[in-house]
Amino acid sequence: MLMRAEEMIHLKEKALQLLRGSLKEGFDSYYQRRYKYVCPDTRQYPWQWFWDSCFHAITLSHLDVELAKNELLNLVAAQEPDGFIGHVIYWRGAGRLRYWARLQSKLAWRPHRTALIQPPILAQAVEKVYQRSQDMPFLREMLPRLVLYYRWLAANRDPDGDGLIAIISNYESGLDNSPAYDEALGLRRAPPPRAWQLLLKARGLDISNLVRGRNYSLRRIFALDRFNVEDVAVNSVYAEGLHSLARLCAVVGREQEAQGFASRASRVEEAILGKCYDRETGAFYNLYRKKELQSKALTVISLFPIILPGLPREYADEVVSRHLQNPHEFWLPYPVPSVAKSEPSFEPEPRHFPRPLLWRGPTWMNTNWFLVRGLRRHGYTETADRIVQKSVELVLREGFREFYNPITGKGMGASGFAWSTLVVDMVE
Numbered sequence: 010m011l012m013r014a015e016e017m018i019h020l021k022e023k024a025l026q027l028l029r030g031s032l033k034e035g036f037d038s039y040y041q042r043r044y045k046y047v048c049p050d051t052r053q054y055p056w057q058w059f060w061d062s063c064f065h066a067i068t069l070s071h072l073d074v075e076l077a078k079n080e081l082l083n084l085v086a087a088q089e090p091d092g093f094i095g096h097v098i099y100w101r102g103a104g105r106l107r108y109w110a111r112l113q114s115k116l117a118w119r120p121h122r123t124a125l126i127q128p129p130i131l132a133q134a135v136e137k138v139y140q141r142s143q144d145m146p147f148l149r150e151m152l153p154r155l156v157l158y159y160r161w162l163a164a165n166r167d168p169d170g171d172g173l174i175a176i177i178s179n180y181e182s183g184l185d186n187s188p189a190y191d192e193a194l195g196l197r198r199a200p201p202p203r204a205w206q207l208l209l210k211a212r213g214l215d216i217s218n219l220v221r222g223r224n225y226s227l228r229r230i231f232a233l234d235r236f237n238v239e240d241v242a243v244n245s246v247y248a249e250g251l252h253s254l255a256r257l258c259a260v261v262g263r264e265q266e267a268q269g270f271a272s273r274a275s276r277v278e279e280a281i282l283g284k285c286y287d288r289e290t291g292a293f294y295n296l297y298r299k300k301e302l303q304s305k306a307l308t309v310i311s312l313f314p315i316i317l318p319g320l321p322r323e324y325a326d327e328v329v330s331r332h333l334q335n336p337h338e339f340w341l342p343y344p345v346p347s348v349a350k351s352e353p354s355f356e357p358e359p360r361h362f363p364r365p366l367l368w369r370g371p372t373w374m375n376t377n378w379f380l381v382r383g384l385r386r387h388g389y390t391e392t393a394d395r396i397v398q399k400s401v402e403l404v405l406r407e408g409f410r411e412f413y414n415p416i417t418g419k420g421m422g423a424s425g426f427a428w429s430t431l432v433v434d435m436v437e
């Protein structure tokens with residue numbers, strides 16, 4: 010029993026209140042449809058974000074399953090005919106876009122979505138909502154979209170054909186300014202946010218470079234080999250998603266496709282184990298450029314393979330006992346920090362508010378959610394329970410904040426941040 014019954018009721022009520030209070034609705038003339046979705050935060054993040062929506066649907070599957078289905082249906086309504094789904098969908102909002110956000114889209118007077126991806130957790134979200142609702146028509150509606158989306162990823166994001174998908178910008182992992190990308194970006198230490206963008210621009214590594222002249226031609230971007238990262242977290246989520254997709258295909262009797270996705274999932278898992286693991290330090294690291302150099306910053310990304318169902322015991326033990334449970338690295342009073350405390354880049358609280366560099370130390374609820382599931386899957390029950398307990402303590406004390414100081418627990422960033430409601434799924 011991780012929570013008292015009345016605490017649980019209170020937590021669920023608060024979560025539902027926040028999610029319903031973050032709904033955006035209207036009519037979009039480009040997509041020619043009424044839209045309705047939960048935005049990540051009504052003040053800072055008004056649009057529909059890809060992985061945020063998947064998280065919202067996962068929490069909502071416990072609280073309001075119709076709204077959970079709606080969240081995912083609204084997301085796939087913005088899918089391109091070839092399967093691609095942008096990481097931000099600008100429902101009727103593109104007019105107010107900042108210059109920087111504009112660069113994340115293909116050149117257009119009024120972009121409707123970005124040309125970037127986010128971690129492919131759509132299949133896990135659909136599986137969760139299906140499990141909770143047993144709604145076969147919903148599954149039948151979503152499945153062709155899912156198949157198309159995961160096929161798009163394999164066909165367009167794996168230029169070297171090794172099974173791992175590559176990201177073309179640090180924003181695609183969802184862990185925006187994580188020090189895991191410093192090496193690939195040629196940064197020795199993080200400059201202040203404004204200088205960060207200028208520096209990357211000077212090196213031809215920023216988003217504008219991807220747009221300029223190339224307008225997001227993936228073939229040309231990969232040929233340039235500038236920011237080309239095979240990310241451990243993105244690929245762990247991808248492999249887990251392919252397993253979910255395989256199971257969903259099997260539910261509707263599409264056995265051959267199920268087998269195909271299951272074997273693709275295993276291939277991705279093998280590639281993560283074979284290429285991203287470093288025996289000496291007992292952790293996983295991102296690969297960058299065609300040469301597949303390992304960037305050695307120890308961040309929460311290094312722990313992500315714990316979610317892989319096929320992770321062998323000896324790897325899991327290294328990740329958990331050598332790193333996650335290490336009080337000098339990740340086992341801080343409010344785990345799990347986004348960067349190990351032992352890293353020179355570790356900052357428990359970002360400087361430079363109101364536009365901080367994100368993911369350089371604080372604890373976030375979505376990464377805790379992933380790790381807890383992985384830990385349970387591999388039998389590390391006590392460690393998982395401890396993270397859940399601390400996560401619940403944080404949201405009850407500080408509210409659903411964007412991120413938290415892993416040492417003091419202080420809540421920071423956006424103050425009604427919708428995916429922090431994932432604690433509801435963690436305690437269920």
Ligand code: GLC
Binds near residue numbers: 061183184185
């Ligand atoms: C921040 C996060 C990203 C998230 C977005 C919207 O940019 O780093 O992961 O999707 O906010 O919440």
